[in-house]
Amino acid sequence: MSTELLAQITNSLVDGDPDQTVAGTKQAIAAGLEPLAIIEGGLVPGMRIVGERYASGEYFLPNLIVSASGMKQAMALLAPELKARRQELKSAGTVVIGTVRGDIHEIGKSLVATMLAANGFEVHDLGVDVPVDAFVSRVREAGANLVGLSALLTTTMRGQKDVIDALANAGLRQQVKVMVGGAPVTKKWADDIGADGWAQDAVAAVALASRLVARG
Amino acid sequence: MRPTLRMLSESLVGQIVAEGMALLRDPGVRVHNVEARRLLAEAGADVDEGRLVARIPERIVRQALETTARDFNLFTLDGQPAVHYGGDDVHFDPGSAALAILDPETNRQRVPVTADFIRLLKLVERLPQIDAQSTSMICGDVVPEIGDLYRLYLALNYIRKPIVTGAFRTDTWWVMKEMLAAVAGGEAALAARPIAVFDVCPSPPLLWSDLTCQNLIDCARAGIPAELVSMPLAGATAPVTLAAAVVQHTAECLSGIVIGQLAKPGAKIVWGGSPAAFDMREGTTPMGDVGTWMIDCAYAQVGKSLGLPTHAYLGMSDAKIIDAQCGMESAGGTLLGALAGVNMISGAGMMDFESCQSLEKLVIDAEMIGMAKRLLRGIEPRDEPIALGLFQKMGHRADYLAEPHTLKWFTKELYLPSPVIDRATTDGWLRKGATTAAERAADRVRSLVASYQQVPVPPELRRELRAIATRAAQSFGMSALPPLPDFDLV
Numbered sequence: 001m002s003t004e005l006l007a008q009i010t011n012s013l014v015d016g017d018p019d020q021t022v023a024g025t026k027q028a029i030a031a032g033l034e035p036l037a038i039i040e041g042g043l044v045p046g047m048r049i050v051g052e053r054y055a056s057g058e059y060f061l062p063n064l065i066v067s068a069s070g071m072k073q074a075m076a077l078l079a080p081e082l083k084a085r086r087q088e089l090k091s092a093g094t095v096v097i098g099t100v101r102g103d104i105h106e107i108g109k110s111l112v113a114t115m116l117a118a119n120g121f122e123v124h125d126l127g128v129d130v131p132v133d134a135f136v137s138r139v140r141e142a143g144a145n146l147v148g149l150s151a152l153l154t155t156t157m158r159g160q161k162d163v164i165d166a167l168a169n170a171g172l173r174q175q176v177k178v179m180v181g182g183a184p185v186t187k188k189w190a191d192d193i194g195a196d197g198w199a200q201d202a203v204a205a206v207a208l209a210s211r212l213v214a215r216g
Numbered sequence: 217m218r219p220t221l222r223m224l225s226e227s228l229v230g231q232i233v234a235e236g237m238a239l240l241r242d243p244g245v246r247v248h249n250v251e252a253r254r255l256l257a258e259a260g261a262d263v264d265e266g267r268l269v270a271r272i273p274e275r276i277v278r279q280a281l282e283t284t285a286r287d288f289n290l291f292t293l294d295g296q297p298a299v300h301y302g303g304d305d306v307h308f309d310p311g312s313a314a315l316a317i318l319d320p321e322t323n324r325q326r327v328p329v330t331a332d333f334i335r336l337l338k339l340v341e342r343l344p345q346i347d348a349q350s351t352s353m354i355c356g357d358v359v360p361e362i363g364d365l366y367r368l369y370l371a372l373n374y375i376r377k378p379i380v381t382g383a384f385r386t387d388t389w390w391v392m393k394e395m396l397a398a399v400a401g402g403e404a405a406l407a408a409r410p411i412a413v414f415d416v417c418p419s420p421p422l423l424w425s426d427l428t429c430q431n432l433i434d435c436a437r438a439g440i441p442a443e444l445v446s447m448p449l450a451g452a453t454a455p456v457t458l459a460a461a462v463v464q465h466t467a468e469c470l471s472g473i474v475i476g477q478l479a480k481p482g483a484k485i486v487w488g489g490s491p492a493a494f495d496m497r498e499g500t501t502p503m504g505d506v507g508t509w510m511i512d513c514a515y516a517q518v519g520k521s522l523g524l525p526t527h528a529y530l531g532m533s534d535a536k537i538i539d540a541q542c543g544m545e546s547a548g549g550t551l552l553g554a555l556a557g558v559n560m561i562s563g564a565g566m567m568d569f570e571s572c573q574s575l576e577k578l579v580i581d582a583e584m585i586g587m588a589k590r591l592l593r594g595i596e597p598r599d600e601p602i603a604l605g606l607f608q609k610m611g612h613r614a615d616y617l618a619e620p621h622t623l624k625w626f627t628k629e630l631y632l633p634s635p636v637i638d639r640a641t642t643d644g645w646l647r648k649g650a651t652t653a654a655e656r657a658a659d660r661v662r663s664l665v666a667s668y669q670q671v672p673v674p675p676e677l678r679r680e681l682r683a684i685a686t687r688a689a690q691s692f693g694m695s696a697l698p699p700l701p702d703f704d705l706v
Binding site: 057060061062104107108111154155183184201202 | 315360419449451452453496497498499500
């Protein structure tokens with residue numbers, strides 16, 4: 001019974017049917033399954049398969065986003081259940097993410113934010129054209145351990161370095177790992193400005209984030 | 217008969233225009249420019265100063281369509297009409313504002329500098345298939361604040377072809393206008409015989425930023441043509457259905473025409489764009505995609521239905537080197553844009569979406585442009601009767617090569633490519649070094665650039681232009697411009 005329910009949840013994510021993910025999650029809660037079991041046995045495997053299919057070229061960005069939406073809605077149902085049991089979902093990490101000052105490109109940044117949230121990160125998305133100070137103060141307030149900086153223009157890429165420098169000046173650089181991305185951003189640029197990592201797409205960004213946080 | 221491409225049925229065009237007008241009423245257009253909001257409010261639009269949204273009734277749009285210019289000419293720098301924006305006339309210019317140049321030595325991108333752009337200018341002046349210049353590179357050896365005006369400054373020194381350009385700031389637009397007026401012989405002469413058109417880009421969906429809106433207003437008032445570059449990204453910043461993306465384009469361009477006409481009735485405004493069908497795997501903006509081309513051709517048809525001059529970014533490739541993908545994508549867009557009758561097709565030489573200019577690609581693209589122009593001239597009878605008279609003379613003989621009829625017509629009937637296109641026998645190709653198209657293109661770039669001759673610009677005008685550009689550079693903390701040794705300007 002429970003195996004079947006968990007498989008349904010997994011399949012609903014893979015099929016990109018958030019309504020089914022929500023229905024399946026409710027059913028599983030009603031059937032008395034432990035929230036952690038639902039997450040680890042139903043949701044996480046579903047998102048893993050979706051990520052694999054994207055990486056292999058079978059799935060496209062809209063598939064990623066719809067599955068992430070199902071995951072997010074299911075997690076919202078499970079949060080009170082976890083709380084009632086005095087359980088805590090081991091957060092994968094707390095991320096402050098945004099597109100740097102002077103740059104209004106949203107798509108790539110939002111995609112990474114969505115995928116991080118779907119993979120268990122607590123995401124603080126500051127939006128676009130974000131001032132340097134806003135990154136710093138949110139990192140401090142949220143106790144973040146990860147920062148994601150997006151830039152789509154060669155003219156705004158420098159803003160990534162400005163944030164990294166400002167984090168250092170505020171004494172927060174040891175607390176956070178910084179990852180950078182955006183069309184003109186390269187591994188070399190990331191190294192040059194003292195970032196901790198660079199990813200070429202949203203799926204790679206999740207893998208990078210998990211790696212950076214695990215490294216501590 | 218001239219071959220033409222129609223992407224939309226008449227009824228679909230009508231529905232797209234109607235829905236475009238409806239979008240301007242609800243949800244309206246976001247206008248981040250104070251003056252434009254004031255103009256819109258005074259004209260009777262419902263302007264929400266809190267949300268910076270203007271809801272524009274159809275009456276105002278119809279009025280603007282009444283006063284906007286149906287066509288106009290762009291002139292060469294020495295005052296000859298060279299590009300006609302209007303009707304189904306088709307012209308080509310290189311893609312604009314490349315952040316990178318493909319270095320033919322390394323086959324990798326790098327930041328372009330003054331010498332690269334001068335080489336490109338010389339090449340464009342010499343390429344017969346290219347009708348207008350574009351300020352196609354952003355030079356990395358000047359401060360970024362003058363990146364826009366510095367390109368124009370160089371162009372004004374090296375070429376005579378009309379210019380497609382654009383400003384990156386509101387203050388530098390005035391410097392650019394000052395330089396153009398100096399060349400044209402004053403502001404009135406510049407308005408009467410414009411030598412440049414400015415690209416102004418709304419942000420999808422339905423947003424006019426402060427900068428681009430101000431550029432539009434300033435162009436309208438100065439009598440300088442403005443080219444609306446609306447860029448719905450189907451599936452990301454615009455609906456994924458192509459028709460709906462064209463509706464968004466229609467609304468963005470109509471709002472641009474309204475703002476321009478409110479600033480100055482009669483202003484010359486081009487119905488243009490650079491849309492793309494979002495790539496659902498990489499999250500990029502492919503210019504070599506068939507969906508992109510279809511949106512372009514469809515919106516051009518919409519613009520023509522309103523009687524407006526048109527523009528599109530076509531003939532580009534997303535490839536990173538000059539390879540098969542580069543050739544096929546550039547050819548596809550070039551041909552379709554020509555068949556759609558787009559007045560100005562920008563994009564030649566451009567690759568890696570819209571970010572890298574390649575001189576070698578430009579000369580390859582020029583061959584495709586030459587073929588597209590030949591295609592547009594269509595097939596004509598030439599003789600009456602078409603062939604019967606000839607056959608009475610020739611019977612079954614096959615030696616047309618020696619016939620005066622062939623000599624009379626072959627240059628008009630056939631497109632005669634440059635040596636970039638290889639049509640040798642295999643042995644001939646081997647003898648000539650077994651080259652690739654890119655290698656032959658590099659040879660042609662070298663020979664055309666070497667054959668460039670200075671354009672006759674009076675020395676005092678060169679000095680005046682340099683003084684204007686230098687003042688701008690100094691105001692942004694750069695004490696001197698890079699030298700122009702061709703004219704002893706240091």
